[in-house]
Amino acid sequence: MRRALRNPQLVAGGTVVLLILLVAVFHPFLAPYGVEQMDMANRLSGPSAKHWLGTDNFGRDLWTRLAHGAAISMSIAMASVLIAGTFGTVIGLISGYAGGWLDLTLSRLVDLFLAFPPLILALALIAVLGPGPVNVTIALAAAFWTQYARVVRAITLAERERDYVLAAEAVGASLPRILGRHILPNAAGPILVLATLGVGTAIVTESGLSFLGLGVQPPTPTWGWTLSYGLRFLRSDPWMSTLAGLTIMLTVLGFNLLGDGLRDHLDPRGVVRGIRKNPVS
Amino acid sequence: MLAYTARRIALLVPLLVGIAVLVFLLMHLIPGDPARVLLGDDATKEAVDRLRASLGLDRPLPVQLWLYFQRLAAFDLGRSIFQSQSVASLILARLPATLEIAFMALLISALLGIALGVAAAVKQGSPVDVFCMMFAQAGVSMPVFWLGILLMYVFAVELHWLPAIGRGEPLPSAIGAAFSGRPEVLLKSLSHLVMPALALGLSNAAVISRLVRAAMLEMLSSDFVRTARAKGMGEGVVVFRHALRNALLPVVTVIGWQCGVLLSGSVLTEGIFGWPGLGQLAVNAIAQRDIPLVQGVILTFAFVFALVNLTVDLLYSAIDPRVRLG
Numbered sequence: 001m002r003r004a005l006r007n008p009q010l011v012a013g014g015t016v017v018l019l020i021l022l023v024a025v026f027h028p029f030l031a032p033y034g035v036e037q038m039d040m041a042n043r044l045s046g047p048s049a050k051h052w053l054g055t056d057n058f059g060r061d062l063w064t065r066l067a068h069g070a071a072i073s074m075s076i077a078m079a080s081v082l083i084a085g086t087f088g089t090v091i092g093l094i095s096g097y098a099g100g101w102l103d104l105t106l107s108r109l110v111d112l113f114l115a116f117p118p119l120i121l122a123l124a125l126i127a128v129l130g131p132g133p134v135n136v137t138i139a140l141a142a143a144f145w146t147q148y149a150r151v152v153r154a155i156t157l158a159e160r161e162r163d164y165v166l167a168a169e170a171v172g173a174s175l176p177r178i179l180g181r182h183i184l185p186n187a188a189g190p191i192l193v194l195a196t197l198g199v200g201t202a203i204v205t206e207s208g209l210s211f212l213g214l215g216v217q218p219p220t221p222t223w224g225w226t227l228s229y230g231l232r233f234l235r236s237d238p239w240m241s242t243l244a245g246l247t248i249m250l251t252v253l254g255f256n257l258l259g260d261g262l263r264d265h266l267d268p269r270g271v272v273r274g275i276r277k278n279p280v281s
Numbered sequence: 282m283l284a285y286t287a288r289r290i291a292l293l294v295p296l297l298v299g300i301a302v303l304v305f306l307l308m309h310l311i312p313g314d315p316a317r318v319l320l321g322d323d324a325t326k327e328a329v330d331r332l333r334a335s336l337g338l339d340r341p342l343p344v345q346l347w348l349y350f351q352r353l354a355a356f357d358l359g360r361s362i363f364q365s366q367s368v369a370s371l372i373l374a375r376l377p378a379t380l381e382i383a384f385m386a387l388l389i390s391a392l393l394g395i396a397l398g399v400a401a402a403v404k405q406g407s408p409v410d411v412f413c414m415m416f417a418q419a420g421v422s423m424p425v426f427w428l429g430i431l432l433m434y435v436f437a438v439e440l441h442w443l444p445a446i447g448r449g450e451p452l453p454s455a456i457g458a459a460f461s462g463r464p465e466v467l468l469k470s471l472s473h474l475v476m477p478a479l480a481l482g483l484s485n486a487a488v489i490s491r492l493v494r495a496a497m498l499e500m501l502s503s504d505f506v507r508t509a510r511a512k513g514m515g516e517g518v519v520v521f522r523h524a525l526r527n528a529l530l531p532v533v534t535v536i537g538w539q540c541g542v543l544l545s546g547s548v549l550t551e552g553i554f555g556w557p558g559l560g561q562l563a564v565n566a567i568a569q570r571d572i573p574l575v576q577g578v579i580l581t582f583a584f585v586f587a588l589v590n591l592t593v594d595l596l597y598s599a600i601d602p603r604v605r606l607g
Contacts, residue, residue, distance in 0.1 A: 066300055108299070111296070112299045112300065112303055115296060115299070115300050115583050115586065115587055116300070116579075116582070116583050116586070117541035117542065117544050117545040117582060117583075118541075119545035119546075119548060119549075120544065120545055120548070120563075120579060120583070121581045123548065123563060123567055123579070124304070124307055124575065124579045125307065125310075126567060127566070127567040127570065127572070127575040127579075128307055128308060128311050129310070129311075130311045130570075148316075180483070200422070204424050207424060207428060208424065208425075208549050211424075211426050212548070212549065212552065212564050213568060214564070214568065216565055227426075227427065227430075228426075231430065234430075234434060234438070235438060238434070241430060245424070245427035245430065245431070247425060248300065248424055249419075249422055249423055249424065249427060251425075252422040252424070253418065253419070253422035256418065256421055256422050257418065260418075280340065
């Protein structure tokens with residue numbers, strides 16, 4: 001723990017992430033106005049004592065709307081990571097442990113999904129399912145589960161030959177027990193690193209979808225939509241877009257720093273580095 | 282090398298078939314009656330029936346799949362529902378613009394990323410290193426659409442240095458014009474190209490710079506670099522001829538993946554810069570739920586991505602024989 005506190009990335013990233021999480025959870029108590037509450041006398045005003053971050057074109061308080069947006073972005077990103085992580089981990093465990101034709105089939109399935117750039121795959125699903133928070137979550141999970149499957153499969157392949165697994169098999173431990181209690185803990189560190197970085201990627205992708213008008217639909221105040229709608233007033237009032245853009249960037253930066261910091265601690269062998277090469281967009 | 286190349290190309294075929302099947306199945310995930318969903322609740326029953334028949338949706342799924350493959354083999358991607366053109370011609374008209382922007386972005390990200398990575402590694406621990414790695418962390422965290430807007434605001438809206446939207450003459454013909462004594466055509470093309478390419482390329486430059494730095498640090502502390510230094514070679518030769526050449530190997534492997542990121546990114550940036558490419562076509566098609574067009578565009582993205590990855594793999598095996606022999 002003390003070693004962790006000396007890692008500046010971990011501390012900085014952790015602080016940012018904690019703050020955003022607190023805002024996301026407690027936004028109804030932190031926001032001074034209603035999300036749709038208009039103050040027409042102060043439309044598109046910059047930051048002031050009355051409106052800390054200014055207002056949008058309907059005079060709606062930007063701090064209130066960005067705080068509400070934090071809750072939306074965080075819920076979607078975390079839910080999609082949870083789904084992708086769970087599904088990918090299960091596939092990776094089965095694939096790596098079973099070997100043979102099952103491994104071959106599952107690995108080809110992973111390759112097939114990897115043949116699509118993640119955002120393109122998410123867009124394809126949105127095109128079919130339509131926009132909205134649940135569908136965006138599904139689309140993001142479908143775009144990113146392969147990372148977990150690959151990492152967990154690689155770890156399972158290495159661990160399956162180790163003596164402690166052979167011993168567990170010899171005493172007749174059940175398959176779920178071998179996978180869950182013996183092999184999975186070895187993958188926990190890398191999975192946590194991937195998931196942390198994955199939340200950042202999911203947030204940027206979700207914002208991108210909202211920015212394109214293909215994510216969660218208005219009147220829900222997503223960060224991406226606020227950014228894109230604010231472009232209409234960029235010359236007269238750059239606050240709306242700028243603040244939304246900064247919020248997205250800071251949040252993603254926080255998760256990236258936290259993920260990189262965690263990697264130094266939890267994945268010293270660099271399993272994640274080899275497989276996760278890049279953020280999406 | 283020939284056998285390896287043949288094997289890799291042979292492996293591409295099942296992948297392409299797999300991609301096509303997955304896209305086909307995806308488009309059949311539409312809940313309810315796709316023809317009704319596409320035309321909306323106001324459409325008459327006759328119109329819905331006609332669309333269903335013209336999309337072949339009234340046949341059993343395996344028959345549809347078979348017909349779909351027959352058409353694909355003839356490069357027939359169907360017709361757009363809302364634009365009275367074939368999907369293939371719509372895509373072909375826009376693909377070059379997207380490839381152009383992706384190529385420029387790749388060039389920018391490789392040059393910038395390598396330069397920053399080498400500088401950071403050679404001056405490890407110095408302010409240069411700290412600056413480069415801060416740039417990298419910021420670049421990785423910066424959404425491309427947000428970067429694009431910032432660039433446009435500064436260089437087009439405020440400074441008026443560059444045109445905000447649109448595309449000049451296509452790059453190949455602009456280069457041709459420059460050679461036939463009209464360099465202003467090329468300059469105009471480049472002035473349109475630079476901002477979208479920079480917006481797309483900068484975050485990839487950040488990724489590459491981190492990779493190059495890590496690889497360079499490893500190489501600079503390796504035995505062959507120590508030997509080269511012991512022989513009395515100049516530091517420049519050691520860094521660029523010995524260390525960098527080896528450090529670039531891992532960079533080549535990520536370039537394929539980067540191209541996927543660039544293709545995705547084109548969807549996000551083309552709208553900002555009014556760039557008439559595949560990304561904008563995709564966004565409009567999805568917003569209108571023009572399913573044949575969406576299907577075609579997604580297929581094109583995945584096919585291009587697969588071809589780029591194949592090329593990169595072959596290139597890599599040409600550079601590093603251990604890959605094909607190992």
